[in-house]
Amino acid sequence: xxxxVEYGTTSxxxxxxxxxxxxxxxxxxxxxxxxxHAGGLMLQLVEKIKAPQDWSDHALWxxxxxxxxxxxxWTLDKYGIQADADLSYTPQHKPLLLQLPNMRTVRxxxxxSSVVFRAVAHICRLLNIRRxxxxxxxxxxxxxxxxxxxxxxSFLDEILDIGDLNGxxxxxxxxxxxxxMRPTYDPENGMxxxxxxxxxxxxxxxxxxxNLPPAELAxxxxxxxxxxxxxxxxxxxxxxxxxxxxxxxxxxxxLLRFKYHFFFDLNPKYDAVRITQLYEQARWSILLEExxxxxxxxxxxxxxxxxxxxxxxxxxxxDLCEEAELDEVEAALSSLEVTLEGGTADRILEDITDIxxxxxxxxxxxxxxxxLRPYKEYWFxxxxxxxxxxxxxxxxxGEPLEQLHLRGCExxxxxxxxxxxxxxxxxxxxxxxxNEVYIRCDDETQYxxxxxxxILASKGKTMAYSSYRSEVKKIQSFLQMKSLAPPPxxxxxxxxxxxxxxxxxxxxxxxxxxxxxxxxxxxxxxxHNVSRLSLMDAKMRFIQAWQSLPEFGIKYYIVRFRGSKKxxxxxxxxxxxxxxxxxxxxxxxxxxxxxxxxxNVNWEIRQVAIEFDQNVSIAFSCVSCDxxxxxxxxxxxxxxxxxxxxxxxTLDEELFHKLTGGQQ
Numbered sequence: 001x002x003x004x005v006e007y008g009t010t011s012x013x014x015x016x017x018x019x020x021x022x023x024x025x026x027x028x029x030x031x032x033x034x035x036x037h038a039g040g041l042m043l044q045l046v047e048k049i050k051a052p053q054d055w056s057d058h059a060l061w062x063x064x065x066x067x068x069x070x071x072x073x074w075t076l077d078k079y080g081i082q083a084d085a086d087l088s089y090t091p092q093h094k095p096l097l098l099q100l101p102n103m104r105t106v107r108x109x110x111x112x113s114s115v116v117f118r119a120v121a122h123i124c125r126l127l128n129i130r131r132x133x134x135x136x137x138x139x140x141x142x143x144x145x146x147x148x149x150x151x152x153x154s155f156l157d158e159i160l161d162i163g164d165l166n167g168x169x170x171x172x173x174x175x176x177x178x179x180x181m182r183p184t185y186d187p188e189n190g191m192x193x194x195x196x197x198x199x200x201x202x203x204x205x206x207x208x209x210x211n212l213p214p215a216e217l218a219x220x221x222x223x224x225x226x227x228x229x230x231x232x233x234x235x236x237x238x239x240x241x242x243x244x245x246x247x248x249x250x251x252x253x254x255l256l257r258f259k260y261h262f263f264f265d266l267n268p269k270y271d272a273v274r275i276t277q278l279y280e281q282a283r284w285s286i287l288l289e290e291x292x293x294x295x296x297x298x299x300x301x302x303x304x305x306x307x308x309x310x311x312x313x314x315x316x317x318x319d320l321c322e323e324a325e326l327d328e329v330e331a332a333l334s335s336l337e338v339t340l341e342g343g344t345a346d347r348i349l350e351d352i353t354d355i356x357x358x359x360x361x362x363x364x365x366x367x368x369x370x371x372l373r374p375y376k377e378y379w380f381x382x383x384x385x386x387x388x389x390x391x392x393x394x395x396x397x398g399e400p401l402e403q404l405h406l407r408g409c410e411x412x413x414x415x416x417x418x419x420x421x422x423x424x425x426x427x428x429x430x431x432x433x434x435n436e437v438y439i440r441c442d443d444e445t446q447y448x449x450x451x452x453x454x455i456l457a458s459k460g461k462t463m464a465y466s467s468y469r470s471e472v473k474k475i476q477s478f479l480q481m482k483s484l485a486p487p488p489x490x491x492x493x494x495x496x497x498x499x500x501x502x503x504x505x506x507x508x509x510x511x512x513x514x515x516x517x518x519x520x521x522x523x524x525x526x527x528h529n530v531s532r533l534s535l536m537d538a539k540m541r542f543i544q545a546w547q548s549l550p551e552f553g554i555k556y557y558i559v560r561f562r563g564s565k566k567x568x569x570x571x572x573x574x575x576x577x578x579x580x581x582x583x584x585x586x587x588x589x590x591x592x593x594x595x596x597x598x599x600n601v602n603w604e605i606r607q608v609a610i611e612f613d614q615n616v617s618i619a620f621s622c623v624s625c626d627x628x629x630x631x632x633x634x635x636x637x638x639x640x641x642x643x644x645x646x647x648x649x650t651l652d653e654e655l656f657h658k659l660t661g662g663q664q
Contacts, residue, residue: 557572
């Protein structure tokens with residue numbers, strides 16, 4: 001009797017649900033003791049099941065605590081497991097439906113026990129996407145699910161099965177439309193064997209997808225308010241927790257997107273998939289108006305899409321490797337040119353005695369309430385990181401009327417090439433908000449020089465910085481693409497020769513503004529400016545033009561600032577934080593991330609606190625999402641800024657989690 005009592009007090013019966021790869025789940029009962037380690041429990045389960053199955057991928061999951069028991073040397077007592085524990089013995093890798101930036105859906109086996117950061121790195125490895133730290137997984141917003149209608153004949157409904165590195169597929173039950181593929185890797189370094197990546201069959205991720213018919217595009221389109229954008233951005237998964245811990249189930253649909261808009265080392269030789277997927281994400285953001293652009297810019301993006309579509313559907317083979325080789329040669333020649341000039345491409349030239357200056361007659365306007373825009377002409381002098389303006393050139397020898405300090409300001413284009421309007425909008429940070437200043441230039445050349453100088457000055461750099469000339473050329477190239485005037489001697493476009501529907505390349509709202517033939521004619525005229533670009537150059541130009549938009553890369557969240565009685569919007573970009581009015585969407589204050597001294601989170605009250613230079617501090621609680629999402633965005637951009645140009649640099653996962661994880 002004593003032995004029975006002793007036995008009962010030192011052991012208990014534990015129920016474990018076992019998920020089999022093939023067959024229904026079963027429940028096993030085991031008599032265990034507190035000093036039994038998790039690995040021993042799994043061994044007892046396998047011995048008792050006696051099923052001819054590979055159990056190496058299985059692990060224990062504790063449902064009540066929402067955690068994996070991956071430390072197999074820990075005992076049940078150390079985990080705190082009692083008889084009422086609800087454990088599952090389940091595979092760590094499960095099938096997941098991922099919608100890629102090009103709107104294609106793939107099914108692949110993903111680790112549900114690894115943190116999301118590591119899982120995304122594995123996904124990107126399968127897809128041959130470098131720099132996986134720029135991407136993450138996003139839950140689809142419920143309004144988008146209701147809006148989307150399936151079309152069995154649409155490529156959006158096709159699901160592709162991708163095998164893992166061991167060659168196994170992502171799970172059974174694939175639809176009839178599915179196609180299984182597996183990449184080929186160099187076993188020594190894990191890199192793809194070719195620049196364009198080898199697949200069994202054509203790689204659908206390096207080729208741009210065909211544009212949807214206008215009727216199908218209209219089904220996907222829905223005007224997004226600022227509040228809608230905050231709801232969409234609230235769905236980013238926590239990178240420091242696993243999929244299972246965040247309630248994700250097998251075969252659930254998630255969106256794989258470029259989360260951090262800070263693209264590093266885009267190289268056509270190695271990044272065929274990455275550049276294409278980045279172009280696709282940019283293209284859909286334009287078509288669905290997730291980011292605002294002018295009508296002129298919409299037409300420019302349409303012409304690039306049309307050109308890319310023509311090259312993609314062309315019968316002539318595209319030699320991406322040869323194109324990448326040429327790009328590499330050009331980069332080497334550019335580097336040699338900089339070396340021969342005695343400078344370096346990525347630092348300020350410290351040995352320049354006289355910093356270049358700009359001096360021109362420009363027009364200035366400061367907005368006031370209930371007034372029009374009466375621009376007045378002044379004499380402007382750009383020196384270091386400041387703009388001074390005077391009544392006349394002769395008066396420039398004396399004191400200026402005003403000096404504008406551009407460090408930390410926002411530089412917003414105010415341009416319409418067709419109407420010969422070349423303006424620069426400067427948002428200057430002050431203690432109580434933002435000051436708006438509008439500067440009007442006479443022509444493209446003047447605008448390119450002044451805008452390039454303003455952009456560098458906003459980052460604290462002068463015109464002596466080596467990238468000034470390349471910035472000017474980039475702005476001029478962008479203006480040339482936006483020009484809708486046909487080249488001299490060019491005959492009027494033949495609208496009837498257009499073999500594609502022009503409405504496929506613009507947003508539904510823009511398509512309604514013009515008649516079909518008028519839109520086609522304007523698209524063909526704009527296409528003349530980009531018709532000589534190669535496929536990869538056209539995609540890169542599209543990405544660069546996307547990056548130049550004022551709203552590029554800004555993620556919006558509804559927050560409540562400390563001391564405020566109303567909700568406001570916080571915009572987070574790769575280089576700044578923007579405080580905005582919720583009702584008018586007007587920017588109120590901008591803080592540069594480069595001036596940030598420290599930030600932390602009070603996890604008890606879920607409040608983010610940030611300190612900047614000059615004794616500026618802010619604190620806010622998040623309304624539209626958990627504060628961890630905002631904290632991770634800030635830390636993620638700090639992490640991305642630490643990357644170097646060393647091609648062999650390994651991803652510092654520990655540093656990423658240190659900057660983004662927080663102490664909860």
